[in-house]
Amino acid sequence: MDLNTDLVQELLGALPHEGGVLTDPDLLQSYEHDEADLVPYGTPAVVVRPRTTGQVSAVLRAATRHRIPVIPQGARSGLAGGANAIEGAIVLSLTGMNEIIDIDAANRIAVVQPGVVNAQLRRAVAAEGLYYPPDPGSWEQSTIGGNVSTDAGGMCCVKYGVTSDHVIGLEVVLASGEVLNCGRRTAKGVAGYDLTSLFVGSEGTLGVITEITVKLRPAPEPALTLVAVFDTLAAAGAAVSAVVSSGMQPSMLEVIDRVTLTAIEAYRPMDLPTAAAALLVAAVDSGGRAPDDLARIAAMCRSAQASDVYVASDEAEADSLLAARRLAHPALEHFAAQLFPGGGGIMVDDVAVPRTRLVELIEGIEFISAEHGVVVATVGHAGDGNLHPIIVIDRSDPVNLAQGQKVFDAIMSLGLSLGGTSTGEHGVGLLKRDWLAREIGPTGLKAHRSIKTALDPDNILNPGKVF
């Protein structure tokens, strides 16, 4: 307790602004965990909300002196427990550092603080005719800092890549409190090790990101969108394979299965074809070539036995299709609560396989679901081979929970056996530490540990996460 009193005094000295240091137990509770279900968390001793890089340095120096873990947090919308607090730790919330420092339209870059919300950046650059592609499902809540720390993806990735494809420079506060600048503002640059990429996706275990330089693209051409309806998931998968093998570059290629459709329709009725096994939502933003591209995708869907292919007549209609896709998580939570009134919940998985193995993954998930008698909704970024199987569980029933965990493990195992990875875009956090170890093997783990030790010798930064 004395230690903590000392620490809090020190933190109050460094962050004297109102709300800079929180110790009220009710407030502390609200910083305990992100949106991952069924992973452990504790109550922090203190929450700090710095406004400057200097304050972040001060917090890390104090933490190092007291040997207290620091858990960096953004909007806590993560899905792997990467931002979960440890009992007695310092939570370092970066949502107050939310300034867009610079939008340099001529050089097509933006410099932002980590607490800037994804949608805020997207809108600000759109006003300059520019485009920041990464669009995780949480884009209205999640912060760029969190997106960078987890290397977040979204629906854009099939054409535009994930967050790491857009970050070119970082300011990072190291465990020692020293401020490291890495990367550049130039279009090209290869000076020294690519530390920028090392910090992207490191989930707060190597340093605290306090400034981010991203590259921007010209605003894309307006997208044309279609929906194809399939009687089997495998047929939808076959259509995806045809599209991705064709060399075309759709700007979106998403799959939504029957369980998800039913849940969305129940949550917000919009005449979705709930009798279908799956919908594909595809978009192209290839300008003058777009109508041809869309027609080719439509033809490929029909060849793959789509029972209906429907082209959105305008952007408004396309947006409403996207809105449906974006409702998958809340709708499935609602569905779970109705199915299991005592404790319904969802485990959101994230697995990516080589695109040509998508059908095998989809069929395997169906088999696993049936075998264990557990409802699994499948939705995701089909064009990337990246699916989010969502396992519907009853938290109040230990038998059901155990089955849910078995299903989760079986899907992870299937993904790896298909040459895939245990996380396409959500990160490892606490949820997938064992799977990371299995995926990268002992030599990979050893390399991870040695780098972690090199940059954070006292292991104060988000300890226990990732590996």
Added chain:
Amino acid sequence: MDLNTDLVQELLGALPHEGGVLTDPDLLQSYEHDEADLVPYGTPAVVVRPRTTGQVSAVLRAATRHRIPVIPQGARSGLAGGANAIEGAIVLSLTGMNEIIDIDAANRIAVVQPGVVNAQLRRAVAAEGLYYPPDPGSWEQSTIGGNVSTDAGGMCCVKYGVTSDHVIGLEVVLASGEVLNCGRRTAKGVAGYDLTSLFVGSEGTLGVITEITVKLRPAPEPALTLVAVFDTLAAAGAAVSAVVSSGMQPSMLEVIDRVTLTAIEAYRPMDLPTAAAALLVAAVDSGGRAPDDLARIAAMCRSAQASDVYVASDEAEADSLLAARRLAHPALEHFAAQLFPGGGGIMVDDVAVPRTRLVELIEGIEFISAEHGVVVATVGHAGDGNLHPIIVIDRSDPVNLAQGQKVFDAIMSLGLSLGGTSTGEHGVGLLKRDWLAREIGPTGLKAHRSIKTALDPDNILNPGKVF
């Protein structure tokens, strides 16, 4: 000597094939250095040419046991001395590991050994309708392993990015001899630290790359090409700024100055407009939109006072323009030899600035050249803000050499002052160690050192390079 005899015996045991271990002094000499001028090198004690990853492991285990430095080498076409041998070291030449292991057309990836030549990979994937964009000037000689180690660029980068934008997985032999697999074969994947990006561009200081997985693109549409002729370099720079600020995505945007034009014309006469201050060569591969895009670029060049704009009538003509651009290095070497028969040579520099600062960089280089009375030819990837000022020197004249070094330093200093980086694509090697230190500062250097020590605790891998 005993130590070396022991070592050689051990290496012969591990690499028993013909030519696996070279100790003939004449042969050793030919492995001493890459193509950088005026940087130090030594004679290796032994050159090993492994054929398998297991043999690379054996070499590194032996080197670690004997505490002898290992210098990985590809085609030695690098321009920063990164592959230069150290006296008494083991040179590890990877040109014998030159197999294309897999081209997976449906998933658009290729898996190759490091000794595969860039052009060999490009042609192999082109046969499948695919495209591997990175195209360094040395593409007919340089290896993918070397390209990855230096994060090589080329003329494609303005649209398609550098080597690191295309590498998704690596097999790396660590200093301990352990084999690390990092990255993935999937379109997306964020499992653990991005070790792949850490090794890309690390110039052989962190591990020996023995297998590379790259992503491929669909074959691009045929390019349309134009040449614009300018009376001042600044006018050419203004045209570049207009094009890059417009949001268009040319597939090439190169500048060639008068000195370079004159040198190329003297080396291989092709009616280049040697009275011009600069040529811009621009290409677009945007399919149906390409003629419009090219017309817009032409209009921008005319607005920037181009004295002539010439559209290539077909791909053959465009190819001959590119061939001229690719002759810059040998032509300038020839020019230097004629200018200074006693010891003419060139120092190839590489500096990148934010694209909007290009005119300032170009004008600054002209000023520096005039101020020091040293001929500087400027050629490069204007669309990326990445120039290669080529300093023409007389190796036999210490005064001229000293002036050349001053010009080199002044250009580096100018680049950094414009918010640029000391190397856009050639790497640091030995040539730019001091400039890297200046660019990344003491905290950056410390982070580099700690990572180097974590992965190579005995400092046997290409010691002394980069920092």
